[in-house]
Amino acid sequence: METVKTDRREFVKYSTLGILGLVLGGGIVFSPYARGNENRLRPPGAVAEKKFLALCIKCGQCLQVCPYHSIELSDITKGYGDGTPYIDANIRACYACSAVPCVLACPSGALDHSCEKPEDIKMGIAVLEFPDTCLAMKNIPVPQGYNNQMREFTDSVRHINDLETKLLAKFDDYEGKACTLCADMCPIPNPLSAISMVRDSSGGNRPEIYDGCIGCGACQEVCPTNIPSIVVKPRMTYEDYYTNKNKRG
DSSP: OHHHHHHHHHHHHHHHHHHHHHHHHHGGGTHHHHHHTOOOBOOTTBOOHHHHHHHOOOOOHHHHHOTTOOEEEOOGGGOSSTTOEEEOTTTOOOOOOTTOHHHHHOSSSSBOTTOOSGGGOOOEEEEEOOGGGOTTTTTOOOOTTTTHHHHHHHHHOSSOOHHHHHHHHHHTTOTTSOOOHHHHTOOSSSGGGTEEEEEOTTSSEEEEEOTTOOOOOHHHHHOOSSSOSEEEEETOOHIIIIIHHHHHO
């Protein structure tokens, strides 16, 4: 599934170059807008964005203790908040460690220590953003090579954790089968509180999101379509997206 890796990485690359050009061209005049538009997936326990940016000392301790190598540190090409931690679910999601070590490692309070277990994590909410591309809804089996991206990421890691090896082993056995990856790979202790596959009027199955979703991004990472059919909306709650949307609709 070479197109998955290429499409996602090309998108990230050209988006980054565009942002860099705007920063270099606009200088300090651009920076307030970059700050206003900041909306990336933060690690578990992250406090409100403005407070997070004020408290984070950019020490990288959360990155160092993450057993899945999920956390990255932003640079000038990533918008406002240079040096702050974030998660790119297109590359490696959060897998909701039982002890939430990234939070324990944070010395500044940017990651709130009241987040003590996976169920406490509130990073965002999953949304079936592109249902027309969902393999489950179209009754298309998981294609050959769908796991290349995850395997290549794991192979690129210098010190592989046993948890990563187990994750890859779990992920490897779906080729040619009906796609249930987003639901099956949900890492929280009670995944059915967050997501399940339900029958769709088209005759296939579709992922349905519930209020137990923590916004970890696992469903987004493992989605085998070129651009993930299901994505996480950072810092949104189930009520924000689903309950309030239904009231408006």
